[in-house]
Amino acid sequence: MGQVTVRVGGYSHPVSCEDGQEAHLVTLAGEVDRRVASVKTMGAQYGESRLLLLAALLLADEVHDLKVELAQARAGIIPPQSRVPVDPRLAETLSRVAERIEGIASNLEKS
Template identity: 60%
Template sequence: MGQVTIRVGGYSHPVACQDGQEEHLQRMASEVDRRVGALRAMGMQFGEARMLLLAALQLADETSDLREELEALKAGRPVAATAERTAADPRLAEWLNRLAERIEGIAAALEAP
């Protein structure tokens, strides 16, 4: 079992993970830290727990939107917002597909006994 110390919002947290997942965990922590930093930059001055909650809610909202888009794509329904964005940036479609695959992998891992 691997262990890394991540730094989010100026605080260090030791976290255990599966061997080989340390870099992935660091990238996820960096994203949370980026969001906490953005909240602070907007002038929000809450304690660590509140900032982490707000960052988690942002991530959950984004994940929910992506899951809805993924389900629409799987069902063959057009996703207008995605179509408009991919027309502006063709790399976005590729990125969304990779992200959808990662989300499915994470969901499968969470559902596994």
């Protein structure tokens, strides 16, 4: 059984894990620490347990959003932010730029 000490919100926490999972656990603790830091930037002074609770709620909210996105993707539903109309003139300009880049790349390959 592996063990690491992670630092979250300025507090050290010894945590056990499966052997070989130590680096992964440190990465996860880093994610929690980033959420704790974002809560701290709000200016209020919270104790350790409150900070960890708020960080957990932020992470739970992110997980919820990802689950909704995944379910929509599996159902073939396009999220609203993906439905942004494309300006046909911009699409045409980008297409011409892409063709020019391909032509330049082709000429470089011949050289």
